[in-house]
Amino acid sequence: MPSDLEFFKSQFNKAEYVHLNNAGLQPITRAAREKIDYWSRRFWEEGYNTDKDYSADVAHTRTSLANMIGCETGEVAFFTSTAGAINQVAFSCGLKADDEVVMWDQEYGSHLYPWKAACDQSGAKLVIVESEQNLATPMEKYLKAITPKTKVLAFSWVQFLAASQMEDIKHVIQFAKQKEILVFIDIIQGFGIHPCDIWAWGADAVMGGSHKWLCSPVGVGFLALRKNLIPQFKPHVIGMYTYGTCDDPSDFACEPKRDATKFEPGSKQVLEITALGASLDVIQKVGVKTIETEALRLAKILRTGIIDLGYEIVSPYKGEQVNSTPFINFKPKGEMSKKTLSEKLNSQNIFHAVRGPGLRFTPTAFNTENDLEKALFALK
């Protein structure tokens, strides 16, 4: 096994659990845990003395995240959830009555509801495109929903139910750019497990969070917003740090900061953000491509085993493309309900999610073939 991969696997706790809900809540890396231990000890011992050092560590996370996205550090803002980042964009992108926002019908609530609320408030229309059979999200159908009134395309890179993806996101972005339509992409279900070119292709903003493929604690959402758009996007939540720092005097004439940190109203979740930075260091040391290759290898073994046991896989793609993400959504056999099958798996500590038409396994690179054997044995 390549040493990078071995290093990645060694970052995780191999206790009695079979972690196959990594697109739900992934265990954190050892580096993230050590980072939390480090800062909690220093906060306990030193209090205010930590001020500069923890700020530098938060800045390190911001730079690492920017590197992974491919954007500038000043284009990144932290939130406490993906929903927070999406709210910022939805309520400040300048929606007006009669504008249209185009989304898929299977978007996750943290993505869907902010856009619904922003449309309701502005009088814009939320255009919901219906998925095809097996949750497929064909690009042509999505593009057909675009009209001269379309102001925003808001979609997920990888859909959470069964990992539907539009085949050619680059083309969608380029098409939108020609028509001066804004493109905002929820990347949480692909970021950290697949190499990400979305920023390079020209998306106006990407939003995501810490607790899935970034193997970090729950509690960090992030936004990367193009620097040319930052001045016209007003902060959705306001505080001291919108304008300056805790050491600045209050002044009604002050202007918001000029970079994306103006979207962060106050003090940060230092433990979570610095732990995220530690995990990003691990991911970048190992390489997203290495992580993806191993995750897809394991997913293929698991998927084949599930099919051999006679289960129906729910997947938007056929043939080779079925292996393009490590998501496996499958239906219980015969009369068995999703709930019953889920309870049986839970009783054996085999983590999964109940999503859409079936149960969802999402292996990643730290899993082992032994994990897969346990899951297949339970399904048998």
Ligand SMILES: Cc1ncc(COP(=O)(O)O)c(C=O)c1O
């Ligand atoms: C597509 C998608 N977006 C966002 C999230 C997370 O949202 P939040 O960080 O607001 O809980 C999830 C997690 O389940 C998701 O699947």
